[in-house]
């Protein structure tokens with residue numbers, strides 16, 4: 001099993017880095033603001049740029 005990125009809970013189950021238990025096995029992740037920029041108001045306005053579909 002791939003190394004798990006500690007402290008990250010992810011619900012995107014069709015990502016190639018996703019593992020059961022809502023765990024991420026990417027070496028690191030990048031999280032951005034939806035639509036660009038550097039400021040978000042609410043969590044739904046952010047997303048994981050490291051996502052790769054299975």
Ligand code: SF4
Pocket residue numbers: 008009010011012015016017018019023024025026029048049050051052
């Ligand atoms: S890379 Fe991002 S989307 Fe994929 S499992 Fe990790 S946290 Fe989730």
